[in-house]
């Protein structure tokens with residue numbers, strides 16, 4: 001478990017991470033989302049003791065990471081896939097990591113096989129492609145068989161097969177009861193991989209909820225209801241307008257925002273209105289995320305490309 005209490009990091013005048021209170025629990029994949037510059041990497045670096053908090057604390061199972069006798073056996077992390085000695089072979093890079101943590105060298109070949117780079121283990125790590133480098137980084141994170149795993153943008157540069165492999169790996173690590181904390185900008189991928197989502201913007205917590213709850217909270221989730229009789233449509237529309245955020249008519253259909261399908265069905269029943277369709281059309285995680293972070297995007301771009309010309 002990772003516990004953040006009032007975690008804050010300031011760089012001069014600017015606040016990168018702003019009083020974060022958060023618990024990241026075992027047995028599930030927690031996605032860590034936020035616009036560029038939101039403070040995700042800084043938070044992960046503070047958890048690993050690579051950056052010192054200005055205020056507050058980041059604890060790993062109740063202690064600062066550095067106080068664990070075998071750090072790689074507690075937390076395995078991939079923060080920057082390029083952070084390795086470019087002339088060292090992939091295997092030697094892992095052997096050096098293993099030795100510094102008292103991990104048997106036999107484990108190196110095991111993790112190289114696990115991530116699918118065993119055949120090129122003798123190659124210079126600096127000559128690895130972006131995707132192979134990511135796999136090697138993941139191998140490093142798995143080396144100490146840790147209870148907690150943190151990945152900063154792990155699918156960056158991976159081909160579709162690799163992306164799927166990372167998804168399955170994370171799901172299986174969480175199913176084994178481990179804590180998996182992963183940052184990503186790929187919403188469709190996070191929708192498939194994560195159980196829980198933590199969203200931050202400008203260093204502050206915006207949401208900490210199960211994926212389904214984040215999506216359900218979006219105003220883009222609507223209920224489509226098809227009514228064959230005109231009179232029935234009008235009656236239902238009037239009743240729904242009183243409690244919905246929005247009701248839109250489209251021929252024999254109403255599109256309702258802010259009222260769940262169960263409630264729409266109950267109202268239709270009470271009013272004696274016959275229905276031919278009652279469907280919830282869920283927002284995508286991307287839509288929900290865009291809505292949540294609309295006020296926190298620091299590095300926005302012109303929506304109209306022609307405005308740049």
Ligand SMILES: Nc1ncnc2c1ncn2[C@@H]1O[C@H](COP(=O)(O)OP(=O)(O)OP(=O)(O)O)[C@@H](O)[C@H]1O
Nearest residue numbers: 011014015016034035036037038039040041042043
């Ligand atoms: N060493 C540093 N010195 C000064 N400012 C820094 C430093 N490291 C990060 N920052 C600033 O802190 C803020 C948070 O950066 P951080 O890299 O943690 O964001 P992020 O959410 O990981 O972004 P991205 O999605 O772009 O990777 C940014 O405004 C960044 O410019």
